[in-house]
Amino acid sequence: MTLHDPEIALKATEQPDATPLVVIDRVSRAYRKGKVAVPVLERHAMTIAAGEMLALVGASGCGKTTLLNLIGGADRPDAGEITVGETRITSLSDGALTDWRGRNVGFIFQFYNLLPALSARANVELPLLIHDLRAAERRARVDNALNLVGLEDRADHRPEEMSGGQQQRVAIARALVTDADLLLCDEPTGDLDQDSATRIMELLSLLNEEFGKTIVVVTHDPNVAAYAARTVRLTRPEAV
Amino acid sequence: MRLVSLILRNAARSRARVAFTLGSVVVAFLLLGLMLPVLRVFDSRVDFADANRLMVLNKASMMRPLPISYGDRIAELDNVSDVGHFTYFGASYRDPGNEIPAIVTDPAKFPDLVDEVAFRDEGTLSDWQSDPSSIAVGRELADEYGWQEGDLVPLYSSIYTRSDGNPVWTFRVGTIFDGATEDSVTNSVVIPYGFFNTERSRGKDTVGWYAVRIDDANAAEVTGEAIDAVFENSPNETATTTERAFAKSFLNQIGDFKTMIGAALILVFWTLVLITANAQMQSIRERFGDFAVMRILGFRKRRIAGMILSESLLMMFAGGVIGMAVAAVAVAIVAANGEALLALLKLDWRDWAIGAGLMAGTGLVVAAVPATLAARQKITDGLAEAL
Numbered sequence: 001m002t003l004h005d006p007e008i009a010l011k012a013t014e015q016p017d018a019t020p021l022v023v024i025d026r027v028s029r030a031y032r033k034g035k036v037a038v039p040v041l042e043r044h045a046m047t048i049a050a051g052e053m054l055a056l057v058g059a060s061g062c063g064k065t066t067l068l069n070l071i072g073g074a075d076r077p078d079a080g081e082i083t084v085g086e087t088r089i090t091s092l093s094d095g096a097l098t099d100w101r102g103r104n105v106g107f108i109f110q111f112y113n114l115l116p117a118l119s120a121r122a123n124v125e126l127p128l129l130i131h132d133l134r135a136a137e138r139r140a141r142v143d144n145a146l147n148l149v150g151l152e153d154r155a156d157h158r159p160e161e162m163s164g165g166q167q168q169r170v171a172i173a174r175a176l177v178t179d180a181d182l183l184l185c186d187e188p189t190g191d192l193d194q195d196s197a198t199r200i201m202e203l204l205s206l207l208n209e210e211f212g213k214t215i216v217v218v219t220h221d222p223n224v225a226a227y228a229a230r231t232v233r234l235t236r237p238e239a240v
Numbered sequence: 241m242r243l244v245s246l247i248l249r250n251a252a253r254s255r256a257r258v259a260f261t262l263g264s265v266v267v268a269f270l271l272l273g274l275m276l277p278v279l280r281v282f283d284s285r286v287d288f289a290d291a292n293r294l295m296v297l298n299k300a301s302m303m304r305p306l307p308i309s310y311g312d313r314i315a316e317l318d319n320v321s322d323v324g325h326f327t328y329f330g331a332s333y334r335d336p337g338n339e340i341p342a343i344v345t346d347p348a349k350f351p352d353l354v355d356e357v358a359f360r361d362e363g364t365l366s367d368w369q370s371d372p373s374s375i376a377v378g379r380e381l382a383d384e385y386g387w388q389e390g391d392l393v394p395l396y397s398s399i400y401t402r403s404d405g406n407p408v409w410t411f412r413v414g415t416i417f418d419g420a421t422e423d424s425v426t427n428s429v430v431i432p433y434g435f436f437n438t439e440r441s442r443g444k445d446t447v448g449w450y451a452v453r454i455d456d457a458n459a460a461e462v463t464g465e466a467i468d469a470v471f472e473n474s475p476n477e478t479a480t481t482t483e484r485a486f487a488k489s490f491l492n493q494i495g496d497f498k499t500m501i502g503a504a505l506i507l508v509f510w511t512l513v514l515i516t517a518n519a520q521m522q523s524i525r526e527r528f529g530d531f532a533v534m535r536i537l538g539f540r541k542r543r544i545a546g547m548i549l550s551e552s553l554l555m556m557f558a559g560g561v562i563g564m565a566v567a568a569v570a571v572a573i574v575a576a577n578g579e580a581l582l583a584l585l586k587l588d589w590r591d592w593a594i595g596a597g598l599m600a601g602t603g604l605v606v607a608a609v610p611a612t613l614a615a616r617q618k619i620t621d622g623l624a625e626a627l
Binding site: 069072074075094095098099101102103107109113115116117118122126127129130174178 | 242245246249250253529530533534535536537538539540541543618619620623
């Protein structure tokens with residue numbers, strides 16, 4: 001089932017299966033601070049099942065966001081391999097990795113990262129501009145995504161004209177519009193009040209349960225982590 | 241939304257800055273559009289000067305005359321095919337401040353010696369050549385004052401009075417001549433030497449300068465030296481040069497005007513371009529976070545760089561075309577109301593081509609660094625900047 005199925009609201013729930021979607025094999029990543037290498041991930045290994053909703057928790061600097069970026073192909077590991085579906089993304093060229101990311105991954109950030117000059121509709125449409133789609137098809141997809149997050153009546157508003165919760169829902173619509181299987185959420189409720197945070201997490205749960213999206217959520221908040229079927233706690237490696 | 245729309249919306253993110261940046265570009269290209277025709281007119285004056293024509297001037301000063309007898313002696317020299325003479329009349333019409341170019345010469349030789357003019361009416365040409373008190377008038381001047389063949393025209397001379405002391409000379413319009421090319425100037429009056437020489441109160445049997453037609457332009461220097469050698473140690477020594485060299489030296493004498501205009505143009509233009517570049521780079525730098533988001537959404541580096549280049553080119557062409565269009569209107573107004581060289585001013589296709597080249601070049605230069613930086617930055621760094 002896809003988001004762009006016209007009978008989307010009538011479809012039955014798809015249950016997550018145990019097939020691994022993401023395989024992280026002894027991945028290491030360190031950052032340099034002057035001459036000192038600061039390891040963030042050290043031979044980290046884990047698997048994320050297709051259709052799973054996973055929470056990554058841990059202290060600040062333990063590598064949650066780094067791991068999320070590595071899974072999504074926004075960063076490259078110093079060592080190790082990452083496979084998503086059938087694709088070993090660590091072996092892809094820069095251009096191929098960009099194309100893969102555009103087709104297969106939806107990103108949701110703490111501060112929404114919407115383009116301020118664009119309306120909600122244009123922000124959601126943005127990832128589709130690089131796909132070979134007709135304008136009518138793009139419009140239908142954007143309408144679907146905005147309907148799903150309940151923002152069809154705010155489509156022509158710019159980010160500055162919307163609340164934080166609404167902006168985050170636009171960001172979720174943008175992540176959904178390409179029908180990516182994998183949604184990577186970095187502190188998606190970190191900038192929101194409790195009510196807005198609850199609505200966002202219920203929306204993500206819906207996407208996981210109803211549409212089988214594989215969702216990885218980085219969070220400090222136990223209440224947010226509670227929405228996930230599984231929680232992985234990361235610890236910070238020793239500095240070298 | 242299309243990519244073009246995305247570029248436009250991104251470019252217009254800060255409307256005040258876009259307005260000021262666009263304004264700078266408009267002013268830069270307005271200046272360019274105003275100056276290029278002026279520079280070309282300077283060049284054209286030099287280009288029109290004939291390499292096959294020598295000018296023989298009084299060595300002491302170009303304002304001092306030469307004897308009329310020199311003409312026959314010059315004509316006897318090798319490589320000389322024809323000799324004519326000219327004298328500046330210093331004419332004005334209606335009031336002394338309204339000066340018009342007027343020269344005195346031999347009507348029989350004038351049509352052959354001066355290629356820049358064309359006499360289309362053989363009947364009136366011979367009328368002018370046979371009537372010593374008639375003048376030939378350029379088409380622009382005739383049109384300006386409504387003169388026609390047969391009209392009597394009083395001209396005031398600031399240099400020569402008639403034998404009775406009267407500075408006003410009345411001539412009959414014998415013929416009207418046109419320009420040989422579209423760029424030729426036809427705003428002058430040509431007065432027959434015979435009548436003028438008989439009637440003037442002083443300076444009889446002298447001329448202002450000689451124009452010498454030569455067969456071989458490559459031997460111009462040798463011929464010039466030969467002419468000057470003939471009159472060496474005489475009371476009126478000569479200084480001979482090609483018309484082209486004279487035109488250049490004349491322009492140099494008024495302070496190398498072209499170079500000064502060109503230097504000022506380049507300095508002001510590039511100052512404005514640097515201001516624009518700074519504003520553009522700042523604008524792009526502020527959007528590195530947005531570009532990182534676009535990268536993470538699947539936009540390739542090349543596409544990001546292309547968008548930045550397109551935005552910069554759009555800014556340059558929008559401002560540049562507006563600036564040069566305003567300049568074209570201004571130049572046309574000046575040319576319509578101006579006289580002499582000003583009447584030649586025109587923003588033509590060559591100026592537009594230079595302008596378009598500078599718009600494209602500047603747009604690319606301005607965008608090159610930020611486009612490269614935006615494309616090369618790591619997504620994670622860009623996202624960190626967006627916070």
